[in-house]
Amino acid sequence: MRARTKALAGFTRWAVMRGATAAPVPPETVVDYVDYLAGEGRSPATIKQAVWAIGAQHRAADLADPTKAEVVRLALRRIARVRPGLTTRLPPGPYLRDAPEEGEPEPVRRGREAMAKMVSDYADPARPWELVMQGRGTCKARRCPVADLVPMIPTGLTWAEVTPRLSCDLCGAPADIIGLAGPPAHPDLGQTWLLLQKGETSRWR
């Protein structure tokens, strides 16, 4: 009962901030709340508990339960899949700044510019990019196509919003170095490389 009260208090605060009532709410509002909690780095268990509390509150008041809607079920499945990749809050990495540095290397300049761009911009099947991430733990660098990451995160996020939440999918350690490897800018060049976050060790394992 205490957990339900606490979960509901969080939802009510959020709803009031948005100028809405906490009950009755449409399923879309529950989905927005799920995305909000996921964006805050809450665990899937916490988010499920919050959704359960909203449903219980509606049922107790003889209101239609918005949490039984298909869109809510899909939202919960989405955050369950996000779990290994996007859970941790970190302070911004060294490349979250706006101003260019004197004589900064090309991959760093490109990475800095990419931070303001949407993750989905890098999922074009014609020009596929790969995310390369070194966690702070002992695991080797992890790679995944950006196209695989996009369906797991809320739409419209920039790299600056996503990189602080990246963590190792094996051990859950926060990201240390984050880079993007993409198609060559010219056919006779190698992969295009850009650095989103330099990290403390600056070394791939």
Ligand SMILES: [Zn+2]
């Ligand atoms: Zn790891």
